[in-house]
Structures are given as C-alpha cells and as structure tokens.
Amino acid sequence: MSLLIKSGLVVTSTGSYKSDVFVKDGKIAEVGNSLSAEYEKIAEEVVDASGKYVLPGAIDPHTHIDMPFMGTKSTDDFLTGTVAAACGGITSLIDFEVLGKGVTIKSAIEAKKLLAEGKAVIDYGFHPCITEVNDTILEEIKDAIEVYGTPSFKLFMTYSFRADDYTLIKVLEKAKECGGLVQLHAENHSMMQIMHERFEKQGKLEPYYHAMSRPNIVEEEAIQRAIYFAEFTDSQLYIVHLSSMEGLNRIVQARAKGLRVYSETCPQYLLLEDSCYKKPNWEGAKYVMSPPLRTSESNEALWKGIASGDIQTIGSDHCPFNFHGMKHMFGNGDYKKIPNGAPGIETTLMLMHSEGVVKGGISLEKMVEVTSTNVARMFGIKNKGEIAVGKDADIVVFDPKQKFTISCKKLHMNVDYNPYEGMEVTGMPYMVFSRGKKVAQWNNDCVEFVGKAGAGKFMKRMPFEAF
Numbered sequence: 001m002s003l004l005i006k007s008g009l010v011v012t013s014t015g016s017y018k019s020d021v022f023v024k025d026g027k028i029a030e031v032g033n034s035l036s037a038e039y040e041k042i043a044e045e046v047v048d049a050s051g052k053y054v055l056p057g058a059i060d061p062h063t064h065i066d067m068p069f070m071g072t073k074s075t076d077d078f079l080t081g082t083v084a085a086a087c088g089g090i091t092s093l094i095d096f097e098v099l100g101k102g103v104t105i106k107s108a109i110e111a112k113k114l115l116a117e118g119k120a121v122i123d124y125g126f127h128p129c130i131t132e133v134n135d136t137i138l139e140e141i142k143d144a145i146e147v148y149g150t151p152s153f154k155l156f157m158t159y160s161f162r163a164d165d166y167t168l169i170k171v172l173e174k175a176k177e178c179g180g181l182v183q184l185h186a187e188n189h190s191m192m193q194i195m196h197e198r199f200e201k202q203g204k205l206e207p208y209y210h211a212m213s214r215p216n217i218v219e220e221e222a223i224q225r226a227i228y229f230a231e232f233t234d235s236q237l238y239i240v241h242l243s244s245m246e247g248l249n250r251i252v253q254a255r256a257k258g259l260r261v262y263s264e265t266c267p268q269y270l271l272l273e274d275s276c277y278k279k280p281n282w283e284g285a286k287y288v289m290s291p292p293l294r295t296s297e298s299n300e301a302l303w304k305g306i307a308s309g310d311i312q313t314i315g316s317d318h319c320p321f322n323f324h325g326m327k328h329m330f331g332n333g334d335y336k337k338i339p340n341g342a343p344g345i346e347t348t349l350m351l352m353h354s355e356g357v358v359k360g361g362i363s364l365e366k367m368v369e370v371t372s373t374n375v376a377r378m379f380g381i382k383n384k385g386e387i388a389v390g391k392d393a394d395i396v397v398f399d400p401k402q403k404f405t406i407s408c409k410k411l412h413m414n415v416d417y418n419p420y421e422g423m424e425v426t427g428m429p430y431m432v433f434s435r436g437k438k439v440a441q442w443n444n445d446c447v448e449f450v451g452k453a454g455a456g457k458f459m460k461r462m463p464f465e466a467f
C-alpha cells in the first residue's frame with residue numbers, strides 16, 4: 001500500500017516547510033521536495049495538498065468512551081467515538097478505565113480492550129484509573145508500565161471513587177520508581193461538599209450552581225496539594241483538564257522551582273465561560289462538566305499557558321451524554337444529578353486551529369505540538385506524533401480555508417447536542433489517514449467517514465521520559 005501526498009505545507013512542532021510525503025505500508029517512508037517525479041506514477045494514491053497543511057494526526061489523551069458514570073453511560077461506544085475522532089482529525093486516543101474495588105489492572109484493561117476490539121477505527125490506548133492502594137495494585141503498577149503498555153495512571157480527588165492523600169502519595173512514589181506518569185483530576189472534594197450543602201439549604205439547584213459549587217479555589221487547592229506530594233516524592237505529575245488561572249499559576253510556580261509538573265487543558269476551558277450555565281430551559285445542563293467552565297480571565301490565562309509551554313497538551317475530555325433523557329431528565333431539579341461531561345473529540349482540532357491559530361493566540365507549530373507531538377512524548381507513543389520518516393502515517397491533510405458551521409447534525413458524535421452549535425470555524429480536515437489508510441475526507445459540506453470498523457489497534461506505550 002503506497003500513498004504520495006504532494007506539495008503540502010508539512011507542519012512540525014519546530015517549523016513548517018513545503019514538501020512531499022511518501023507513505024509505504026503504513027509508515028512515512030520519505031519526506032522531501034522532489035518526490036513527485038519518482039513516486040507519482042507508482043503510488044497507489046496521490047493526494048494534491050497544494051494550499052493545505054500536512055499535520056501529524058492529533059492524539060487525544062483524554063476520552064471517556066462507553067463509560068458507566070453517574071447512573072448512566074457515556075453515549076459513544078468505540079465505533080461511534082472513534083469515527084467521530086477520525087472525522088475531526090484525531091488519529092489515536094487514550095481512554096480511561098476506572099478500576100473497581102479488588103479488580104486488577106490487567107483484568108480492567110482486558111475488559112476495556114473487548115469494548116474496543118472490532119469497533120475502533122483508529123489506534124487506542126488506556127490509562128488505568130487507580131481508586132485504592134494495596135500490595136497487589138502497587139506491585140501491578142510495575143507490570144502496567146513495563147508489560148501491559150499502560151504507563152500512565154489517573155487518580156481522582158473527587159467522585160465516589162476518589163483516592164485519598166495516602167493513595168495518591170503511594171502511587172506517585174511507585175510511578176516514579178518504575179517510570180510511570182500519574183495524572184490527576186484535581187478538585188477538593190470537601191470544599192465542594194460544603195458548597196453543595198449550602199446551596200441545598202438555599203434551594204439553589206439550577207445548573208449554574210454546579211459551577212458556583214466548584215469555584216476556582218477548589219481546583220487551585222487540589223493542584224497545590226498534589227504539587228506538594230510530587231515534590232515530597234520527587235515524582236512527575238500531570239494535571240488533567242486544567243480549567244483555572246489560579247491552578248495554572250500554581251503549576252507555573254512549581255515548574256519554575258524545577259518540579260516535573262505537566263498539564264493539559266481542553267478547548268472548552270479556552271473558549272467557553274460560566275455564563276453558559278445560565279441558558280434557559282435547563283440548557284445550562286449541557287455544559288455541566290467537572291471542573292466547570294470559568295470566566296474569560298481563566299480562558300485568556302490558559303491560552304498564554306499554552307503559548308509559554310507551561311501547558312503541554314490538549315485533551316478533549318470527551319464524555320458525551322444526551323441532553324434529552326440524560327442531562328435533562330435525570331438532572332431536572334438538581335444540578336448534582338446531571339451526568340458530568342460533554343462531547344468534544346470531533347471538534348478539538350478545528351477549534352484549536354480556528355480559535356487559536358487563525359485568531360493569533362498560538363502558532364501553527366504550537367498547535368501541532370500540543371495536539372500531537374507532546375501527547376506522543378508525554379504518554380510514550382514512540383511511533384506517532386510527527387511527520388518524520390519511520391513514524392506511523394497518521395496524517396491529516398488540513399484545509400486552512402475551509403469554513404464549517406458546527407452543528408451536531410453534521411458531526412458524528414453519538415449525542416443530541418453540541419456545546420458550540422452554530423459557531424463558524426475556519427479550517428477543517430480535508431483527508432485523514434490512519435497508518436496510511438484513508439479514514440475520513442471532506443465531502444461537500446462536512447467530513448465523511450471512509451474507514452473500517454475494527455481497523456484500530458491497541459497501542460502498547462513506553463515508560464515516561466521527562467522532557
């Protein structure tokens with residue numbers, strides 16, 4: 001199988017240059033200026049990328065596909081979720097698996113693999129979510145890193161499956177010893193519990209109070225506490241879905257001290273504000289996610305954090321629930337019962353380009369760095385994340401001029417609304433390749449899926465290396 005992508009602007013995290021790219025047997029075989037003469041006649045497919053960008057496929061490090069949560073289940077399975085990803089220019093993802101009590105990492109990962117096999121259309125990996133420590137789990141962390149290919153672990157500081165400080169410190173220590181990376185959902189559970197009690201007494205139960213019950217300090221305190229633990233254990237730490245300026249400030253201070261503290265944010269924390277919770281007819285529920293949306297002050301700080309390198313990656317935190325029947329019916333009357341999460345996997349790249357690159361907040365190279373190259377480095381995906389010889393041909397030919405009005409009807413996520421409905425973006429995937437095979441292409445007024453169910457493979461990842 002061979003493919004020639006000619007005359008595009010190849011974008012890497014360090015620079016952009018006009019070039020041809022030749023792909024053979026799923027790998028990037030050559031990148032150079034005059035490949036057309038040699039390969040145009042023999043390549044099985046030739047794509048003219050003049051006027052377009054040739055990007056390494058985005059890698060989403062943060063998804064919740066087919067996940068039981070808050071009395072229901074996220075609505076995308078590994079077919080619909082990865083079809084949507086592919087159509088949005090995401091060519092691999094790492095999903096979470098929350099371990100039940102007494103469950104081994106191995107059995108949790110094997111069970112999750114069964115959900116993905118035969119369905120996923122792009123490559124996937126898993127982060128085990130550790131909810132308790134005991135000798136068995138601590139021993140198994142080593143195998144997860146060295147044998148299972150799952151070297152990153154998530155812990156939650158809130159929800160019923162939250163980890164306490166002892167658990168967190170023990171896992172940080174073990175991860176450091178074996179080359180793992182601990183990811184943290186950082187929110188102080190007790191602070192928000194007290195806010196819930198207060199609002200309950202006052203009868204304040206609308207979606208807006210979801211955000212009010214989790215003010216910025218709830219995230220800031222948890223981040224700072226985790227930073228102390230990272231310092232105490234001399235371990236690396238990764239904060240997921242960073243949402244607040246105050247939390248970012250703590251991370252910046254820690255990094256200035258030389259601590260290995262990394263962070264990820266999501267398009268929703270860069271672009272949306274807590275005024276969304278005030279939408280009438282319970283529509284604010286569409287934005288109920290944790291942490292909650294903040295204000296423009298945090299939005300702007302996070303863009304700057306990306307530009308400065310203090311935030312290294314972008315994840316979607318894709319966790320879709322229908323408005324009708326889920327966010328609406330279950331939640332009506334009490335914000336605490338609204339399933340937390342929103343769809344996002346398909347819109348990450350278009351939003352980062354349109355709202356970041358086109359509006360001038362970040363460079364094109366920075367977009368590639370945070371959506372692909374750094375994600376591959378952070379999570380030990382050695383064969384992806386760059387347009388370079390020998391890497392997997394996970395490639396997005398991106399049309400920077402193509403306009404698209406975001407609408408849930410024109411997207412592929414299995415959910416009945418979109419948080420950005422009606423927003424016009426500039427720049428869309430034109431063709432998307434997963435290991436050299438075309439999986440999606442622009443067709444008239446939207447991107448269509450042209451790949452195959454089950455073509456995605458489990459990615460065995462390598463231990464963490466500091467950068």
Ligand code: DUC
Pocket residue numbers: 064185288289290291319340341342
């Ligand atoms: N936050 C969400 O909004 N949804 C899934 C889990 C999480 O941490």
Ligand code: ZN
Pocket residue numbers: 185240241290291
């Ligand atoms: Zn989380």
Ligand code: ZN
Pocket residue numbers: 062063064241317319
């Ligand atoms: Zn999440």
